Each structure stands twice: as structure tokens, then as C-alpha cells.
Amino acid sequence: MKIKGFSFSAVEAGIRYSDRLDLGLIYSDIPCVTAGLFTTSQVKAAPVIIDKERLKGTYAQAILVNSGCANACTGDKGMEVAMATSALASEALGISDDLVQISSTGVIGEQLNLEAFEQSMPKLVKELSADNFERVAQAIMTTDTVLKIAQTRVNVGGKDVKIMGMAKGAGMIMPNMATMLAFIFTDAQINFAELHKSLVKASDRTFNRITIDGDTSTNDMVLVMANGTAENPLIDGGSPQDLQLFQDGLEVVLKDLALQIVSDGEGATKTITIKVCGAKENQDAEKMARTIATSSLVKTAFFGEDANWGRILAAMGRCGVRFDPNRVDISFGNVLIVKDGLSLGAEEETAASLVLKEKNFTVCVDLKDGPGCDEVFTCDFSIDYVKINADYRS
Amino acid sequence: MKIKGFSFSAVEAGIRYSDRLDLGLIYSDIPCVTAGLFTTSQVKAAPVIIDKERLKGTYAQAILVNSGCANACTGDKGMEVAMATSALASEALGISDDLVQISSTGVIGEQLNLEAFEQSMPKLVKELSADNFERVAQAIMTTDTVLKIAQTRVNVGGKDVKIMGMAKGAGMIMPNMATMLAFIFTDAQINFAELHKSLVKASDRTFNRITIDGDTSTNDMVLVMANGTAENPLIDGGSPQDLQLFQDGLEVVLKDLALQIVSDGEGATKTITIKVCGAKENQDAEKMARTIATSSLVKTAFFGEDANWGRILAAMGRCGVRFDPNRVDISFGNVLIVKDGLSLGAEEETAASLVLKEKNFTVCVDLKDGPGCDEVFTCDFSIDYVKINADYRS
Numbered sequence: 001m002k003i004k005g006f007s008f009s010a011v012e013a014g015i016r017y018s019d020r021l022d023l024g025l026i027y028s029d030i031p032c033v034t035a036g037l038f039t040t041s042q043v044k045a046a047p048v049i050i051d052k053e054r055l056k057g058t059y060a061q062a063i064l065v066n067s068g069c070a071n072a073c074t075g076d077k078g079m080e081v082a083m084a085t086s087a088l089a090s091e092a093l094g095i096s097d098d099l100v101q102i103s104s105t106g107v108i109g110e111q112l113n114l115e116a117f118e119q120s121m122p123k124l125v126k127e128l129s130a131d132n133f134e135r136v137a138q139a140i141m142t143t144d145t146v147l148k149i150a151q152t153r154v155n156v157g158g159k160d161v162k163i164m165g166m167a168k169g170a171g172m173i174m175p176n177m178a179t180m181l182a183f184i185f186t187d188a189q190i191n192f193a194e195l196h197k198s199l200v201k202a203s204d205r206t207f208n209r210i211t212i213d214g215d216t217s218t219n220d221m222v223l224v225m226a227n228g229t230a231e232n233p234l235i236d237g238g239s240p241q242d243l244q245l246f247q248d249g250l251e252v253v254l255k256d257l258a259l260q261i262v263s264d265g266e267g268a269t270k271t272i273t274i275k276v277c278g279a280k281e282n283q284d285a286e287k288m289a290r291t292i293a294t295s296s297l298v299k300t301a302f303f304g305e306d307a308n309w310g311r312i313l314a315a316m317g318r319c320g321v322r323f324d325p326n327r328v329d330i331s332f333g334n335v336l337i338v339k340d341g342l343s344l345g346a347e348e349e350t351a352a353s354l355v356l357k358e359k360n361f362t363v364c365v366d367l368k369d370g371p372g373c374d375e376v377f378t379c380d381f382s383i384d385y386v387k388i389n390a391d392y393r394s
Numbered sequence: 395m396k397i398k399g400f401s402f403s404a405v406e407a408g409i410r411y412s413d414r415l416d417l418g419l420i421y422s423d424i425p426c427v428t429a430g431l432f433t434t435s436q437v438k439a440a441p442v443i444i445d446k447e448r449l450k451g452t453y454a455q456a457i458l459v460n461s462g463c464a465n466a467c468t469g470d471k472g473m474e475v476a477m478a479t480s481a482l483a484s485e486a487l488g489i490s491d492d493l494v495q496i497s498s499t500g501v502i503g504e505q506l507n508l509e510a511f512e513q514s515m516p517k518l519v520k521e522l523s524a525d526n527f528e529r530v531a532q533a534i535m536t537t538d539t540v541l542k543i544a545q546t547r548v549n550v551g552g553k554d555v556k557i558m559g560m561a562k563g564a565g566m567i568m569p570n571m572a573t574m575l576a577f578i579f580t581d582a583q584i585n586f587a588e589l590h591k592s593l594v595k596a597s598d599r600t601f602n603r604i605t606i607d608g609d610t611s612t613n614d615m616v617l618v619m620a621n622g623t624a625e626n627p628l629i630d631g632g633s634p635q636d637l638q639l640f641q642d643g644l645e646v647v648l649k650d651l652a653l654q655i656v657s658d659g660e661g662a663t664k665t666i667t668i669k670v671c672g673a674k675e676n677q678d679a680e681k682m683a684r685t686i687a688t689s690s691l692v693k694t695a696f697f698g699e700d701a702n703w704g705r706i707l708a709a710m711g712r713c714g715v716r717f718d719p720n721r722v723d724i725s726f727g728n729v730l731i732v733k734d735g736l737s738l739g740a741e742e743e744t745a746a747s748l749v750l751k752e753k754n755f756t757v758c759v760d761l762k763d764g765p766g767c768d769e770v771f772t773c774d775f776s777i778d779y780v781k782i783n784a785d786y787r788s
Binding site: 039040041042043044070072073074075107108109110218296297300301303304306308309310311313314316317318322323325326338340341342343381382383385386387389390391 | 433434435436437438464466467468469501502503504612690691694695697698700702703704705707708710711712716717719720732734735736737775776777779780781783784785
């Protein structure tokens with residue numbers, strides 16, 4: 001899919017490694033209404049600080065993104081270099097600095113290689129093309145093993161509105177935007193307020209529901225740029241139905257990307273949906289689902305394909321949500337193995353073990369105490385996770 | 395060391411596995427003033443529920459403890475079986491049921507093998523001896539690879555007071571008593587109120603400061619039994635100095651056991667003290683130290699012997715304690731590698747990498763924002779941790 005007005009390019013800039021795409025540029029022919037969400041960490045990388053400030057203007061026209069170096073914990077020097085890279089892009093593109101969003105991912109604590117940006121900028125601008133979407137998606141990968149892109153279309157007021165996006169992220173992934181970058185493009189005509197609202201809602205149900213290792217990055221961001229070329233009736237405060245259509249479409253793309261991120265979690269062999277029902281409130285269900293989804297013991301049991309529901313109950317017991325252990329039901333896929341807090345026996349456990357051999361399955365916990373429901377997406381915790389993270393910098 | 399009046403025995407009862415000690419009995423000739431701390435999990439194993447109730451009487455005379463089965467999530471049947479095991483011990487020993495504490499560790503969700511207890515009880519009672527302390531310490535091991543015992547002496551009012559203890563625990567270890575059992579014995583004469591207070595204080599600075607995998611068990615308990623045979627002046631509300639002496643001694647034993655537990659953490663190759671200074675309050679320092687000590691990314695970097703301070707700062711950034719990233723200093727051992735939020739360079743990182751090759755070292759974070767200090771003890775996160783926990787039940 002292509003969206004009129006957006007072009008892309010990526011080069012091997014040699015920022016940290018040679019022989020790999022590590023610098024990408026995304027450009028819109030016209031300024032786009034742009035909304036962003038950023039890491040909640042107190043330790044924010046230089047580009048995050050700059051982008052947040054610039055997005056107060058609600059418009060952007062380009063994204064310059066690199067892998068290999070996070071430009072986080074780099075102090076004043078890091079801010080200077082980040083501004084310098086942005087200036088290189090704005091000059092080469094002939095647009096205002098304020099319309100450039102910058103983004104970095106990679107190792108924390110090292111200064112960005114400005115020279116690599118300087119040398120690459122002419123080629124980067126020259127090669128801008130609607131065809132290079134996937135090359136940028138490739139350039140932002142770090143420990144990712146697969147490229148992550150998604151797209152959908154929605155009909156708004158008789159017009160075909162396209163939404164497409166790319167993402168990276170495989171570790172340090174946890175609620176609230178952990179080392180994850182996602183860039184979404186749409187030709188929708190939409191006001192900033194509605195675009196921002198849609199992004200917050202859709203992220204909350206997708207990117208903020210995934211966890212790989214419980215860590216949160218300094219560099220996370222999701223940007224959505226809308227250039228309005230679909231010529232749909234403007235989505236604003238007075239068009240709740242169109243807003244809903246757009247938001248649903250955005251959620252489709254974000255959920256697709258979020259699940260791609262979890263299934264490519266560092267070392268992951270499985271993607272698991274942890275669903276908690278029957279809680280007093282939705283937020284209780286969410287808290288419990290997150291605790292189960294983050295437990296190292298639960299995740300290693302998934303890796304071992306062991307229907308170890310005792311570890312799930314143990315995680316529930318420490319999550320801070322009140323519940324009656326004697327009313328809890330637990331299912332793996334369609335197999336109920338715990339009823340009213342007790343094991344249903346060896347036969348059910350064997351059936352559940354078969355579910356655990358699948359690449360994707362759902363674990364459902366029912367507290368039978370109210371209408372509260374929520375779900376979180378996680379992956380298993382494998383030997384390769386440790387290998388990847390023990391070796392990441394070497 | 396032996397303490398007059400206490401005797402021990404352990405047998406191969408075949409509770410889950412054959413050919414290993416898995417059932418232990420601890421007996422005091424006279425009822426002991428006994429204090430206990432138990433898991434904070436809402437999901438409590440049957441023995442925990444029974445023991446807590448019984449300890450309201452402030453006395454105990456025996457502990458019956460098994461490995462192989464946790465008797466947790468076992469419902470009414472589990473409670474009945476737990477009571478039956480206790481009755482077997484009280485009858486065989488000729489003491490009141492209320493004076494028997496019971497304790498289990500092992501797999502969750504399976505019923506306890508009562509027959510194994512019935513068959514073993516005569517032998518267990520017959521073999522009670524002051525010499526069998528270490529055999530019980532062995533019987534309570536699960537994934538532990540080494541036996542954990544500790545002892546000290548303090549002088550209270552001219553009398554030699556002994557304190558000795560045993561512990562088990564290697565996974566599902568996290569603040570607040572996670573799958574950890576510890577049994578402490580002393581000949582001190584001490585009131586229940588002071589014994590309990592000492593146990594709470596000493597545990598808070600030792601057992602509650604260790605973390606292996608962030609999970610909390612359903613079965614944790616620490617018991618301390620005091621039989622008074624040292625004939626020291628009674629430690630009560632009117633003897634603060636003696637109380638302090640006793641409490642310091644208890645802390646020595648508990649800290650020794652706590653560090654043994656961390657260094658035997660499942661798959662652990664290193665023991666690391668995470669120290670946070672310069673926080674506004676001690677509790678801020680504690681919260682931050684715990685977040686660093688629990689981060690999978692920090693712990694895998696320790697395993698990889700990588701002085702990856704960026705992951706430490708990333709963990710700090712999400713811990714919920716406010717601080718200025720631009721004032722942070724970080725040291726590995728005596729090597730300062732981050733000053734005012736910035737790397738001091740490659741030379742310091744190389745020096746820090748040498749510190750990481752040690753079996754034990756300290757990581758110190760200074761926020762330079764106040765007098766608050768605290769420390770937490772952790773271990774690295776290795777490939778073997780995953781192997782152990784993926785295979786635990788098979």
C-alpha cells in the first residue's frame with residue numbers, strides 16, 4: 001500500500017555497525033497533523049525531549065530515525081548532536097526545523113555519530129520514494145528478527161482512508177511505550193485533538209497491553225502523521241461516527257503491530273494472551289493480567305510448555321488485587337484446568353499441555369467476582385532471551 | 395553448634411521423589427516462645443493458614459516440614475491433610491496439636507501424600523537428635539544446590555546466648571518472604587513481644603531485601619523458637635540494651651542465611667548488592683534499589699559481565715521515584731563510571747567490567763538529592779535460570 005504524499009528512504013550510515021540499514025527518513029510533501037506518545041520514563045533520550053516540545057505545534061513533515069545508538073543519557077552534548085541531525089534534515093529538505101521529528105534506538109549512554117548523518121543526508125534525501133517504506137522499517141530494527149508493518153483502510157464519508165504503519169521493538173518492552181518505535185501514516189483529514197485522542201485510545205488497547213520483559217525504555221515513541229489527501233469530510237469534534245471509524249482502523253493497525261512486536265520478543269517462541277475476567281473493575285483485571293504476564297516464573301513455564309497454573313495463582317496472589325482463591329477458574333485455550341481454585345486433574349493438565357505447544361494461545365482467569373475484564377499480550381521467556389541480553393553490547 | 399533442648403531428624407519419606415530426604419522434624423524438650431512471619435500473598439498454603447492461627451498462642455514445641463509438595467491451592471482437602479500430618483506429629487511426640495507448626499515447600503496444586511507421613515512418623519520421632527540439624531536443612535531443599543545454615547552467639551547479661559538457623563530458597567524469592575523457609579533456634583530467655591519485634595526488624599533488613607526473580611510464594615515462613623535455656627536475664631520491654639544485643643545477633647544469622655539464598659538463586663553465578671544513596675527518603679532508595687535489582691535486563695547484563703549502566707538508568711527511570719538524571723553517579727565496586735548522568739568513558743567501563751567478573755560486588759547509585767539510603771541483594775539472571783524453571787515440574 002502507498003499513501004499519496006508520503007515518501008521514504010533508508011541508507012547504511014555506519015552509525016554503529018557497517019553493512020546494515022541504520023538511518024531512515026520519512027517525508028511528507030505537505031505538513032501533516034501529527035500526534036505523538038512518548039516514554040513515561042523519567043530518563044528521556046534527547047530526541048524524545050525535542051520531539052515532545054515540537055509536537056506542541058501539532059504539525060510535522062519529516063521523521064529522521066536511526067538505530068545503533070539511543071542518544072539517551074548523553075547530556076547537553078547529546079541534545080546538541082540531536083539538534084544538529086535535525087538541522088541537517090531540515091536544510092536538506094528545505095523545511096522548518098520544527099517540522100522535523102527525530103528518533104533514535106540502540107545502546108544507551110553513547111554519543112551519536114554526527115559524521116555518519118552528515119555523510120548520509122544527501123543520499124537519504126535523494127532516494128526518497130513511496131516505494132521505500134519497508135526499507136525504513138528495516139533500518140529501525142535492533143534485536144528485531146522480522147520487519148513489522150501493518151495497514152488497513154476505512155471508509156469515511158464515502159472516501160477511502162488509508163492507515164499504514166511500521167514498528168520496531170523486541171526487548172525492554174513494557175506498558176507505556178517501552179523501547180518501541182512506531183510510525184503511522186494516514187491520508188485522513190482529521191483535527192489534531194481527534195487524532196491525538198484516537199492515538200491515546202488505540203495505544204492503550206494495543207501497545208500499552210504488551211509486555212516482554214517488564215522494562216521500559218528511554219526512547220519509546222509512537223507518531224501518527226495525517227496529511228489529509230483522502231479528502232474525507234474533516235474528522236473533528238462534531239463527527240463522532242467518523243471519528244469512531246478512524247479510531248477503529250487505527251486500532252487495527254496498532255494491534256497488528258503490537259502483536260508482531262510480542263511475537264518477535266527477544267528469544268520468544270510463543271505469543272500468549274492473558275485474559276482476566278470476573279474482576280470487580282476493569283483496572284483490577286488489567287493489574288492482575290499484567291502481573292501474570294510479567295512473571296518470570298510464568299513465562300519460563302510457558303517456554304517449558306508446562307501448564308503450571310500454580311505459578312499463575314502465585315502471581316495473582318502478589319498482584320495487590322483482592323480476590324477469593326477458592327473461586328478462581330483457569331483455562332488454557334478451551335481447556336478448563338482449575339475450577340474453584342482446585343486442579344481438575346491430570347487428564348485436563350495433559351490436554352492443557354497440548355494447548356501450550358501452540359505458537360499462540362490464551363490463558364483465561366475468571367475471578368467470578370464482578371464484570372471487570374481486561375487482557376495483556378506477552379511472550380514466553382526463553383534461554384535465547386538471556387543469551388541475547390547477556391551479549392547485546394558485545 | 396548445638397543448643398540444649400533442641401533435637402532434629404529427617405527421613406526419606408518419598409513424598410514426591412524417592413532417595414532423598416524430604417521430611418524433617420524439629421522438637422524442643424519444652425514449649426518455646428515462638429514468633430513467625432508468613433507470606434504476604436493472598437494465596438496462602440494450608441500450613442501457613444494453620445500456623446498463623448496457632449502462633450496466636452505464642453508458643454510452639456515442634457516443626458514438621460516437608461519438601462516436594464507445597465500443599466497450596468489444595469482447598470478443604472489440603473487443610474484436612476495438613477491437620478492430619480500435624481496430628482500424627484503431636485500424637486507421636488505426646489504434645490498438644492497447637493504446639494506443632496507445619497511447613498511445606500514444593501509443587502503447588504497437588505495434594506500432600508499423607509501415607510508417606512504416616513509411614514515415616516515413627517522413624518522420624520525415634521531418630522530425633524541434636525546432631526541431625528543439617529539433615530533437616532537438607533530435607534527442606536528443593537532447587538537449592540547448597541545447604542543453608544548459620545549461627546552466632548551474643549552475650550546477654552553475662553550469659554552466652556546462641557542463635558542458629560537453617561533456610562531454603564532458590565527461586566520465587568522476592569521481598570516479603572517469597573518461597574523461602576527459615577527456622578531459627580535460640581536459647582535466649584525472651585518475651586513474645588520482644589521476640590516478634592526482633593524478628594520483624596531483622597527480617598526487614600535481610601530476608602525482605604533479597605530478590606531472585608520477583609515472584610512471591612504461597613508458602614513462605616520464618617519461625618524463631620526461643621527455649622530460654624541460656625538463663626540470661628529475661629529480655630522484655632524493660633531491657634532495651636539486651637533486646638538490641640539479641641536483635642543484632644538475630645540479624646547476623648538472618649543476613650547470613652539471606653545472602654546464602656541469593657547466592658544460590660536458581661542459576662545464579664553472582665551475588666550483587668544494589669545500593670542507592672542520596673535519595674530524599676530511605677523508602678525512595680529502597681524502591682529504586684528493588685526496581686534495579688529486579689530488572690531482567692540489568693540481571694542478564696550482570697550475567698554477561700557487561701557494565702551496562704544504561705539499563706540501570708532505564709530501570710531507575712521507570713521506578714516511580716523522582717530524581718534528576720543529570721545528577722546521578724553510578725559505581726561498580728570502587729569504579730565510578732557515570733558522573734552527573736554521563737559516562738566517564740571507555741577506560742572506566744573496562745575497569746568496571748573487571749569488577750563484574752567477581753562473584754560478589756556492589757553497584758552504588760548516588761542521586762545526590764538527600765540523605766535516603768538503602769540496599770537490596772540480588773543475583774544475576776542466567777541461561778540456567780530459564781532451564782531450571784522451564785523444567786521444574788518435569
